Amino acid sequence: MILFLAYCAVIFSLLSGFLALLMRQRNTFSALFIYGLEKIPKLPQSYLQIINTCLSEKYYPLYLQRLVFFLLGISGVFAVLAGLSILINQGVETDQLSLGLPWLPWHVRFDSLSGLFYLIIGIAVIATSLYGPGYVKGYDEQHHPFAVLGLFTGIFIAGMLMVLLADDAFFFMIAWELMSVSSYFLVAFQHEQSANRRAAFLYLIMAQVGAMFIILGFGVLTSYADGYSFTFDALRHAELSTSWATIAFVLSLIGFGMKAGLVPVHVWLPEAHPVAPSHISALMSGVMLKVALYGMIRFCFDLLGDVQTQWGVVLIIIGAISALGGIFYALMQTNLKRLLAYSSVENMGIIFMVLGLSIIFQAQGHPEIAALGFIAALFHAFNHSLFKSLLFLGAGVIQHQVHELNIGLMGGLIKRMPHTSKLMLVACMSISSLPLFNGFVSEWLAFQTALQVDVLEDGVLRSLIPVAAAALALTAALAAACFVKVYGIVFLGQARSRNSEKAQEIDDKGMLAGLSLLAGLCFLFGVFPAIIIQFLNQVASQILAQSSANTINIDWLWLTPVSAEHASYAAPLVLMGVLIAGAICYRYLRRDPAMALRKSDTWDCGYGGLTPRMQYDCISFSMPLRRIFSKVWQIEETIDKQQQGAHSQQVTDIQYQLSIQDYSWAKIYYPIEKMVNHLARLVGRIQTGNIRVYLAYSFATLIVLLWMVS
Amino acid sequence: MNWLLALIQTLLFVSLAPLLAGWIKFCKCYLQNRKAPSLFQPYRDLWKLTHKQPVVSEQASWLFVIAPYIIFSAMVLAASVVPLIAVNLPTAASADIIVLVGFFAFARFFLTLAGLDVGTAFGGMGASREMTISSLAEPAMLMAIFTLTMTASSTNLSFAIGYVLEHGTVLRPSFIFALFAMILVAIAETGRIPVDNPATHLELTMIHEAMILEYSGRHLALIEWASQLKLMLYGVLIANIFFPWGIAEQLSFSALGYGLLNILAKLAVLALLLAVSETLFAKMRLFRVQEYLSFAYLLALLGLLSHIILES
C-alpha cells in the first residue's frame, strides 16, 4: 500500500512530463475532436463549448500547462503521503520490478530514510507545482518550448524519487543518471547565452565523472559481495577489509560530493543553478543536493556498515572547508541566484560536517550521541530544502518582476512587493539561523552534538571537534551577515535602478501560495521542531540500529538532547515570551493617539540631495569582510581616476571594477582543461597522414607481438 | 512561585539596566575630571524620549517601525534566561546559552536591517560594520562559552553556574583564557571603546550610532534601552559565570537579597573597570578591530584547548 503511494508519486511525475509533450499537438487534438463529432453526433452543447475552449488557440497551452503542473502537484502529494506513512508505521517495504538485467530485476526498497527524503522532495515539488504555472507563462513557445521544460522536469523528479527507491546498484545508477541527465537538459533550457551552455557542459561532465566514481564505489563492494551480486542486501553483507572499505568510502565521497557540491568539486553548482529556470534551480538546490546526501548516507551508514573514525575526520574537514568557502564566496556574489547557490555549498558543508561528527561518535562507540548528530544533519538537510527552495522561488519572483538578478541594481522592493518581501524575510531569518526559525534548531542540535566531545578519549578528536564547532559558529555568523546583505540591499533602501522602481507585486496567486507554503513550514518547524525530530528518530533507529529515544526526549514543548541538565530549548515558550514582551511595550507606548508617527524627509546631515546612489550596495556592504579575509578570494580590483585641473588635483571621473574569482578554477579546472588539450595535441602527432608511417606502425606492432610470444 | 520570581528577576534586570549605564558614565566623568550627571540620568532620557513624537523618514518601511519592539523584546527575553540573583529559575531552562547568543543575533539582524531600511549612507555603513564585527565576535564568544559548558557539560546557564559553585574555587587555566576572551568580546559586542564609541554622534568611525541615526522618540528609547540591557547582560554573564559566588541557590528572602547585593557589587566593579579602560584607551581604527577580535578568538581557542589538554 505504502509502496503503491510511492509508485504513484513516480508515475504521476512521469505522466506530467509526457503530457507536456502534447504542447505542440493542438491540431491533432482538434482533428480528433472533429472526427469524434462525426462518430458521436449528439453531444450536449455545454461539453462542446468546454472542449472548444480547451482546444482553442488561446487556451490550449494555458490549460495544458496548468494540467502538467497539477499532475506534478499530485505526484508531490503522493510523495508526501508515502513518506509520512512509512515514517509513521516505520516498516520496510520491498519489491522487485521485472526490468533491468536478466539475472537482476530492479530491486525496490522503501524504508524510513527513503521516506524522509520522499517527504523533502514531496514538499518542494508541491511548492513548485503551485509556483510553476505563473512562472512559465513568461516563456514564449518558439524559443523556449514548454514541452522540453515539462518533460525533463517530470523525468527529473521521477529520477530523484527512483533513486530513493532503488535497492540495487544498477537501478540506483540508472535512476541517479536519469536525474543528472534530465537536469542537464533543464540547465541548458535557455541555451542562447553561451554562459548557460558552458554551465550545462560543465555540469554534465562532472555528473558523469561523479557517477563513474559512485559505480566504482559499488564495484568495490560487489567484488566482496557473495556471487558478485549488485543487490544492496548482498552489498550490506560484503565483508571488506578496512583499507578497501576506506577506498570505497573515498570513492563514494568523491562521487556523491560532486553532486552535493562539496569544495573543491562544487564549481558546477554556482554555474548551473543561476541559469536554470527558477523553480528548477529551487528543485536542484533544495532537493537534488539532498538526494546526493541520501546517497552518501545510504552508502556509508547502510551499505558499508561499520564506519571508521578517520572517515568522520575527513568529512568534518571537507565539510568545514565547504561551509566556510561557500559562505565566503556567497558574501561576494552580486548575482542573487549565484549567491544562493554558493550558500547551498555552505549548507551542504555544514550537513556533511555534522554527519562526520556522527560518524566519529559512532566509530568511537557512542551510538546515542551519533544518533543525535545524525538527527541534526538530517534535520538541517530538511530545513535547508525548505528555506533554500523558498529563497530560489523568491529569487524567481524577483527576476520575474524586476527582470534583473544583480543585487546591486535592486532596492526598496519591500514597498512594492509587500507579500514577497515578508516571505523572503522569513527565508532569510531561517537561513541565518535565528531563533524561532527552523534553521536555528538544527544548528543548535549540531552544537549540542559537538559539545558532547568530552565522552571521547582521543585527544586529537577532542581538540578537533570544538574547532570544527567554532568554524560552524563562524559560518553561521557570516551567513547572517550575508543574508542581512541580501535582504537589506534587495528589499530595503531605495531603488537602485529603473527596473526595480517599476517593479510590481506578483499578481499570480499560485506563485505566492508556493512561497507561503514553504515559509509557513519554516516557521512551524522552527517553533515545533519535535514534529520532524520524532520522525528523524525513526530514521536513526533504522539506519544506525540505535534509536536516540532516550537521548532526545520528545514532547511538543521541550527539546532536550542528552538530559535536561545538559541543555534544553523550548521554542514555544520563547515565542510566547517575545509576543508578550513585544505586545506589552507596543501596547504601552502606542496608547497615546497624539503620539502617532510623523512622516518627514530622511535626515541628510544638512547637505541635502540624498540620492539612491549614496546608499551602500552589495559590493560596499561586504567591503570590510573583503578587506579582512582578502586571501580567500582571487580579487582583481581596479580604480582608475580621471584627474585634471592644476596639478591634476580635481577628480572628474572614477571607474571602479571588481572581479572575484573562485580559486578552484585557477588551481584545478583550468589546468585540467589545458592539460587535456595539450595531450590531444601530442597524441595527434601519431597520425601523420603518411601511409608509410602507418604501415610502419602495423609492422612494428607485429614484430613486437611476435617477439613477445616467442 | 518560581515563575513569579523569574518574572521579578526579569523586571529587575530591565529596570536596573539604565542604572548601570548611568553608573558607567558617572565613573567615566569622575575619572576624566568632568562633572558627572546624576546616576539616574538614563532614566530621565528614556522617559523624555518615550514622550516625544517619533519622526520617521518617508523612505522607511514597516520594518523600520517594528524593529525597535522586536529588538527590545529579544533583549528582554535574553534577560529572562540569564540568572541574575538566583539560579534554577524555570525560565532559564527554556533557553540555554546558545539560544542566548541566538537572541543577540536576532536583535542584531533587525537592527542592521533597520539601518539599511532608510537607505542613507550612514545606515548602510553602520550595518555593514556591525555585521562584520559581530561575525568575527560571535565565534569567539561561542568558543569562550564552550569552554565553560564543556567543563560543566551543560549549556544551560543555571546548571553551569551551579556546577562552578559546587566545585568551589578551582583555579582553571581555561577559565582565565575564557574570561579574557569574554571580556574582549563583550566590549566589542556592546560597542564600547576601543571598538566603538557610544558617546559619539555623526562620526565616520561610529557603528552602533550610525545604524540608529534615523530613530527618534520611543523607537530610539527602546533601542537605547535594549543596548543598555545588552551591556548589562554581558556584565551579568561575566560576573555570574566566572565569579558566581553569592548568587542565591535556594529561594529564601535572605538568600535573594544577598544575591542581589552581590550582583550589584560585582557589576559596579566591572563597570568601574570598564570606565577605567575606556579612559585609558583610545578608539581603534576599524581595520584594526580584526586583530583585536582575532586575539579574543585566539584566547578562546587556547582556553578550549587547555581545557581539553590540561584539565581532563
Next chain:
Amino acid sequence: MNIENLDFYTQAILTLAALIGLTSFLMLGQGRLLRLVFVFALQGLLLAIATALAAYSLNEPHLYISAVITLALKVFLIPWMIRRQIFKMNIHRDTEALKNKTAVMLGGASLVVFSYYVLHPVLHNTPVVMLNALATSLSVVLLGMLLMISHRQAIAHVVGFMSIENGLFFAAIVSTNGMPMVVELGIAFDVLVAAILFGIFFLHIRSSIDSLDVDMLNRLNEVDK
C-alpha cells in the same frame, strides 16, 4: 641433419624458398619500377613452379589448379596490367632514389633471422623443411611490408602487397599442401579484384595529385600545423 640426406623434393623446395627470398630482397632494393615488376613476376614464376612441384611429388591434383592460377595471375596478368599502367602513365623511366638503402637491406636481413627466431621454438618437433619454408614465407611477408614502408611509389606498394600474397601462398603450399579449394579460389578471386581496383586507383590518384608518390597523400592527418 644436413641437406644431403633429404629427398629431392625437399631439396628443391628449399632451393625455391631461397630463391623466393632472394627475389624479395631484389625487390626491396629495386628503384626502377619496370625491374620491380619483372622481379615480382619472377617470384610468381618460382611460386608456380613450387606449387607444381608440390602437386607432383605429393600428388595432390588440386594443387595443379592453384599452380595454374598462380601462373596466370601472378606471372602474366597482374605484371602485365601493372606494366600497362606504368607505360600509360609514362613513368617507366623515372627511378626512385631509396634513402639509406643499406640500412633497409640490413633490416631485411635481420628480418629473415627474426622470422627464424620466431618460428624455431614453435616447430622444433616438425621436419626442418617446414621450419625453413615457413620462416622463408614469413620473411617474404615481412619483407613485403618493409618494401611498402621504404618505397614511395604507389606501384611499389602494389607490388609489395602482391609479394606479401606470394609469401602467404608459399606458406600455404609448403606447410599445409595448400588450403582447401574453396578458400584458394576465394583468395585468387580477391587478389584479382584487388589488382583491378589498384588499376583504377592509380588513375584516380594520378588525377588527384598528378603523381604516384604516396607521401603526397597526406591531406587527412591529425597534426596541428
Next chain:
Amino acid sequence: MIAVYLLLLLSVTGIFYFALLGHRPQVGRINTWFNTASFLITVWLAINIFLNGNIISANQLFIVDSFNIYLIVLTAFVGLTTSIFSDAYMAHEKEIGRLTDKRLKVYYAMYQGFMLAMYLVLVSNNMGMMWVAMEAATLATVMLVSLYRTPESIEAAWKYFILCGVGIAQAMFGTILLYYAAIQIGDVENALLWSVLYESAEHLNPEIMEIAFVFMLVGYGTKIGLVPLHNWLPDAHSEGPTPMSAVLSGLLLNDALYAVVRNKMLVDGATQSHIAGFFMMGFGLLSFLVAAIFLNRQKDIKRLFSYSSIEHMGLMTFSFGLGTPLSTFAALLHMMVHSLTKSAIFVTVGHASQIAGTQRIEKIRGLIKTQPTVGWGLLIGTLAIAGFPPFGVFTSEFLVLLATMQSYPWLTPLLLLGIGLAGAGLFRNIQPMVYGKQSDGQLPVQANLWPVMIHLALVLWLGLAIPTFLADWFSQATVLISGSAPL
C-alpha cells in the same frame, strides 16, 4: 539452413540487379526492399534458432549459433534502416549533383556486396572462408569510400585499401598457421572448420596458436580499428558517403571483432592460458584511451564519431579480453547497443551535414533551431553513446566497470579517465552544434528519421530491460566464450 542460403543468394542477386539497373529512379526504394527481405529472412532464421538451437550446414560450411545469430539479425536490421536513410540521403546528394547515375549504380551494387560479405563473415564456419569474406568486405567498401572522387576521398580509400589489405594478409598468415596446427592433429578435410577445431582445441599446438593469434589480432585488429592500426578508420569514415560510415561503424568493425573472438576461443582452448586475453586487453585499453583523447581535438563531425567508434571497439576488445563471464556478457551487449546507437548517430550526422552543407563542426550551429528533430536526435544519440542511462550503452559500460573492478581494480582509474575524456570530447563538440543560435545558411532538409527513432528506442529498451530470448543467447554465447554463465 535454407534461410542462410536464401540470405546469401538474395544479396548476390542484389549485386547484379543494381550493377545492371542501379541508375533507375526508385532504386533506393528497391534497395530498401532487398534489405527488408533479408531482414525478414534473418528473423525467420532467428526464430528457427530460438526454437531448435544451433545449426551447422550439411557441408559444414556454415554455422549459426547463439553467438552470431543476434549479430546476423543486427546486421540485417542496421542494413535495412541504413538503406532507408540512404534513400533520402542519396536522393539529396543526387539533387545537389555530387553523384551521377553511374556512381549510384556502384553505390547500390557495392552496398549489397558489402551486406553479402558481412553475412558471409558471420555465418561461415570455415575460418579460411571467413577470411575471404572479410577481404571481400574491404574490396566492396573501398569503392564506396572513394565514391565522391574528391582528392580526400581517393586518399582515404587508398589508405583504407592498403592498410586493410596488408592487415588482412597478416590475418591470412595467421589462418595458415591455424590450418597448419590443425592438420598436425589429423583430419585434413575439416581442418579449418571452426566447429571441429573448437571441439578439439586443447590438442592444438599452443605455440603455433599463439603466433597465429598474433597475426590474426594484428590483421583483423586493423579492421577493428585498434590503435595503432586504426589510422585508416577516421579517414574512411569521414570521406565516404554517410550511410557507408553508418554501416562501417555499425557492422564491419563488429564483424572483425567477431572474427577475432572466434579465434580467441580456439587459442584459449589450445594454450589453456590467458595470453590472448592479455593482448586484447592491452590493445583495447590503448585504443580506448587514445581515441578518447582524440575526441577532444576533432574538427570534422564524422571523424569525431569515427573516433568514438574506435573508443567503443577498444572497450569491447578490452572486455572480451578480460574474459570473465560478466565482461563477456557486457561485451556482447555492447556490440549490439553500440552498432545500433552509432548507426543512428551517423544518420543524424548525415542530415546535419546536409543541413549545414559542411562537415566542419564550427560551421554547424543551433541545429535544434533549424531542424529540431535532427538536433534532438543528434543530442540524444550522443548522450546514449557517451554512456548515459537509461540507454543500453550505460548498461554494458556499467558491467564492464564492475567486471574490471573485480579482476583488475588498478585498471579502473584508466577506464574512468577514458570515459570522462570521451564524454568531454563528445559534448564539447556536439553541444555547440545542437544548441545556441543557428549559423546562417542552414536550411532544413527532407529527412527520414524513422531509423534514428527506432534505433534509439531499441537502445532505450535494452537499457531498461533485456528481452528473454536475447538474454538467453547472450548467456549461451557467454558460456561458449568464457566457459561459465554470468551469475
